[in-house]
Amino acid sequence: MTVEIAGQPAADGLAVAVPARTRVRQAMRHNSLRAGVVIVVVIAVLVLAAPLLTSVNPDTQNPAQTFLPPSPHHLMGTDSFGRDLFSRVLHGGQYTLGASALVVLIGGTIGTLLGVIAGYFGGAVGYLVMRFVDLLLAFPGILLALAVAAILGPGLLNGVFAVAVVLVPAYARVMEGATVEVRHLPYVDAAVGLGSGAWHVIWRHVIPGIRSNVIVMTTSWLGIAALWIAALGFIGLGVQPPTPEWGAILNDGENYLTIAWWISVFPGIFLALFVVGVNLIGDGLRDELDPALNRF
Amino acid sequence: MTRYLIKRLAGVIVLAFGISVVVFLIIRLVPGNPAISILGTNAGNPALVARLENQLGLNQPITTQYVKWIGGVLQANFGYSYDQQLPVATLIADNLGPTLELTLFALVLTVVFGLILGVTAALKRNSAYDTVSMGTALTFLSLPSFWLGLVLLVIFAVQLHWFAVVGGSGFKGLVLPAVTLALGGIGFTARFVRSSVIEALRQQHVVTSRAKGLSRSAVLVKHVIRNSLLPVFTIVGLQTGNLLSGAVIIETVFSRPGLGRLLVNAILAKDYETVQAVVLVIALMYALVNFVVDILYPVLDPRIAYR
Numbered sequence: 001m002t003v004e005i006a007g008q009p010a011a012d013g014l015a016v017a018v019p020a021r022t023r024v025r026q027a028m029r030h031n032s033l034r035a036g037v038v039i040v041v042v043i044a045v046l047v048l049a050a051p052l053l054t055s056v057n058p059d060t061q062n063p064a065q066t067f068l069p070p071s072p073h074h075l076m077g078t079d080s081f082g083r084d085l086f087s088r089v090l091h092g093g094q095y096t097l098g099a100s101a102l103v104v105l106i107g108g109t110i111g112t113l114l115g116v117i118a119g120y121f122g123g124a125v126g127y128l129v130m131r132f133v134d135l136l137l138a139f140p141g142i143l144l145a146l147a148v149a150a151i152l153g154p155g156l157l158n159g160v161f162a163v164a165v166v167l168v169p170a171y172a173r174v175m176e177g178a179t180v181e182v183r184h185l186p187y188v189d190a191a192v193g194l195g196s197g198a199w200h201v202i203w204r205h206v207i208p209g210i211r212s213n214v215i216v217m218t219t220s221w222l223g224i225a226a227l228w229i230a231a232l233g234f235i236g237l238g239v240q241p242p243t244p245e246w247g248a249i250l251n252d253g254e255n256y257l258t259i260a261w262w263i264s265v266f267p268g269i270f271l272a273l274f275v276v277g278v279n280l281i282g283d284g285l286r287d288e289l290d291p292a293l294n295r296f
Numbered sequence: 297m298t299r300y301l302i303k304r305l306a307g308v309i310v311l312a313f314g315i316s317v318v319v320f321l322i323i324r325l326v327p328g329n330p331a332i333s334i335l336g337t338n339a340g341n342p343a344l345v346a347r348l349e350n351q352l353g354l355n356q357p358i359t360t361q362y363v364k365w366i367g368g369v370l371q372a373n374f375g376y377s378y379d380q381q382l383p384v385a386t387l388i389a390d391n392l393g394p395t396l397e398l399t400l401f402a403l404v405l406t407v408v409f410g411l412i413l414g415v416t417a418a419l420k421r422n423s424a425y426d427t428v429s430m431g432t433a434l435t436f437l438s439l440p441s442f443w444l445g446l447v448l449l450v451i452f453a454v455q456l457h458w459f460a461v462v463g464g465s466g467f468k469g470l471v472l473p474a475v476t477l478a479l480g481g482i483g484f485t486a487r488f489v490r491s492s493v494i495e496a497l498r499q500q501h502v503v504t505s506r507a508k509g510l511s512r513s514a515v516l517v518k519h520v521i522r523n524s525l526l527p528v529f530t531i532v533g534l535q536t537g538n539l540l541s542g543a544v545i546i547e548t549v550f551s552r553p554g555l556g557r558l559l560v561n562a563i564l565a566k567d568y569e570t571v572q573a574v575v576l577v578i579a580l581m582y583a584l585v586n587f588v589v590d591i592l593y594p595v596l597d598p599r600i601a602y603r
Contacts, residue, residue, distance in 0.1 A: 140541035268443030
């Protein structure tokens, strides 16, 4: 699958190599992509720069200052232990977003490899792998994650594995299809004909060939991963207190909804904005990379 | 048609078998002795452990254990919840209704509002209305449902006192959870419907019908909407799965009884037989809905029956 850039059709129908910088600049003309990148970058900078933006330790309790509403002194107020929520939300993003990135990295890599292997070699092994993938896809996503979380028990890394398990069949299904498509393109056949080994062909030709699928899948799943990691934290199966993960903070705030709405509201706004941003990027990339995938 | 039915039926039976194997493995994959895991706080009683080991057939080959387990499940014997001191089947029976009620109401909201938003956006595509409604759809899709639930509670229960914060019975208690559950599905469906309608609008027979003088509304209803509803119908199955599993979280937020809250509490209490049973029931319901969608599809689109 060639990567086509909207607005630059080559006259002879052949793909033209465009420098990466130009491609990025062209893609950024896409409105939703631009908006998404701005949102995600702002949140990422706020979260990563948390120690610079606030000097308050997110875990420091202050019994004299519980349930303070948002004020210039505590931008997002304080919680039941008098902890500063601004600090907790910014630091908490490191857990939520870091865990989500890890989910996509682990689940995406394993799923892509499985799909590529099944699609490239086919045969009995490929068939069995794909039937197993279908079986896992028969479970609604978060249900599967909860079942795995039940086996592994609570904890941040366990939560990461639980969500990553859901991504494996999803990636494998898409990448298998894409690999079968790329597998017999002339340049791949030519490489095989010239005597390249299977792994060489996979690494040099197949994986670059399905690159746009990987990018589109990753942007779709990064948002979902963030939502599910926070959901696990919210129901008490993810990060354990006092670690300030967004879902876990929401869980804290649930008990004080009537007297301190700010505890639950602020971490959710950050999470929602991050997911909106990632989805905007996903929409934009789908348009730019693969018009055929632009179904919805 | 009969061949199609038989093929689908065989497919769903194989799938149900596969699902049951995966669910059976849940408790076997928990580190340690399954009997001790199941007993939880009662694991200190060696007589009880020995009796349960024998009952589960833990000293027998794993295939025998599976046959024993599935034999019980087929007779609605899902084991015993030592955490709740009740047979798991009773717990399931008590909690199935509220979850179905919530899911069904949310499904109706999803389809109705997803269709309205998607069709109107497609008809006015590339207008300001289109941009706004698709922006709304994307936002709905991105909101964390558990957070949205809390925010709606703060606004409508804590501030405006329209609904009770906890519990709330009947239709009134159903509104906030169902809306919370449905919003994501509405966003997803609206985006899907929009592209589906736009594609239908481009079809040659639509252009021809307009050209030969059929009115715009007649063309829309007879040719465009009808044809674009077909792909929408297929995602109803997918949506049901999303809503069923979304209910797991929503029930916790709103403290509603249901399979979801049963599952979450069972996971936290390490009540593994209940976990197994709930996962099995939800996955089987999901498979069943998709099966029904599959067999109804050729009725709506006769072209499929010949494949």
